[in-house]
Amino acid sequence: MSNFQLGLLISGALVLVAVLGYNAWITHRNAPKRALPPEPGAAPEPLARLEPDFDGAALGLPASADDTEPAFDGHAVDLRDALQLPVPPAERRGGLDPLIDAIVPIAAEQQVSGDAALAALPPTRRAGSKPFAIEGFNEATQQWETPQPGQRYRQFQAGVQLANRLGALNEIEFSEFVMKAQGFADAINAMPDFPDMLHEVARARELDQFASEHDAQLSFLLRARQAAWSPGYVQQNAARLGLVAGAIPGRLVLPAGEAGLPPVLTLSYDSQAAMSDDPEQSAVRDIMLSLDVPLVHRAQQPFARLREIAAALGQVMDGVLCDQNGTPLPAMAMDPIAADLEQLYDKLDSRDLPAGSVLARRLFS
The missing domain is CATH 3.30.1400.10 (ZipA, C-terminal FtsZ-binding domain)
Structure with missing residues (x-):
């Protein structure tokens, strides 16, 4: 093999190595960045899991030198x-509220046990797309609550939410609410006092308009x-x-x-x-x-x-x-x-x- 042929062979080999090296570099550069392995001797820390529940300060990160972005060393700082995280102030109310619910007072002729009230509840807790609830007034605590076994109630209230992100309470949903509330009242031998449907539907539309504008x-x-x-x-x-x-x-x-x-x-x-x-x-x-x-x-x-x-x-x-x-x-x-x-x-x-x-x-x- 002549020196010229040997030189060509070496040059070709060098070019091949360069091409392979370049391709490997490009592949490495474009590969997804991976998580860093744990420190030697340290067990990897599993990511905690949280299930979101629907039912003053920012992060406090140290500022960088130019004070425009938070300083963050992803390899050293946790x-x-x-x-x-500040805790929101305690709330003073829950359950049915006339601000966002159409509420029907239900007066029983005699005391009703919590077990009987629970048995009389409708099988579903919605009227159309709106949440529906029934509460009893606990004389001991002076609070409205979901009927509880072992308690006795004389006063109840049924309520349906006026609006949510699916829209305002409509006439069909209000009628379904009335049927469910009336069925409960009949089962416990009580008398409901229903509000005017058109008035409640108008309230629902106004509340839905406000919510839409401020969502x-x-x-x-x-x-x-x-x-x-x-x-x-x-x-x-x-x-x-x-x-x-x-x-x-x-x-x-x-x-x-x-x-x-x-x-x-x-x-x-x-x-x-x-x-x-x-x-x-x-x-x-x-x-x-x-x-x-x-x-x-x-x-x-x-x-x-x-x-x-x-x-x-x-x-x-x-x-x-x-x-x-x-x-x-x-x-x-x-x-x-x-x-x-x-x-x-x-x-x-x-x-x-x-x-x-x-x-x-x-x-x-």
Whole structure:
């Protein structure tokens, strides 16, 4: 073999090695980012799971040097310890309320046992698409309550919700409510006092109009700038910010400061990627951060938390915040939204339906 042929062979081999190396680099660069393995000797920490229940401060992240984004070292700092979630103020009422319910007083001719009242309840707790309930007045506690075994009642009330996110109570639903309330009254030998249907339907339409004008559900995309993310990578970084797994694959939530309340925020991504046979090879390019404004008390400052979590995740995961259509959002675009939300909170307060309250959670369900 001549020196010329040998030189060509060596040159070809070098080119082949370069091509293979370049392809390997491109493959590595474009592969989804994976979660970091646990420290040697440390057991991997499972992601806590939370089932959302429908029934003042932000995150407190340390500021970066330029004070424009929260400092976040995804490899060294666990920001869950920085979460100080305030507990909403205690509420003074629950159950049926004339503010959002059409209520029918039901007076029994004699005391009725709680067991008999429970047996007389209709099999379903809805009239059309609206929740329906019956309560008895407990003489000992001076409170209305769902009939309890072992108790005795003389006064009852039946109620149907005037509006929810499916719309206002209509004439057909009110008629169904009347039939169920009358059936209960007949079973316990009591007399109901029904309100005027047209008046209650008009109240329902007015309440539904108010709710429609003051309902806000915000969603923002965090989109990968370059390499995609694996589900494990998303979960690992979200967990450092206090988010825990929800009941649905591909959904994480920031729990409220009190058990049983709806989550402050939700983070969601492709459920198919979350359920993949090999999740670490699944590519996630977008995650959605969402806030259901009327369901979360303003004292928890959920929008401020959303902004800080989005900034922290964007910094460590190399993502850009976008609107729902994928258009990048400058930081200044978030300030007018925050101002509008404060006005919305004020209007809900003025209607005695503060965000996060039992009544607001029922109305905006």
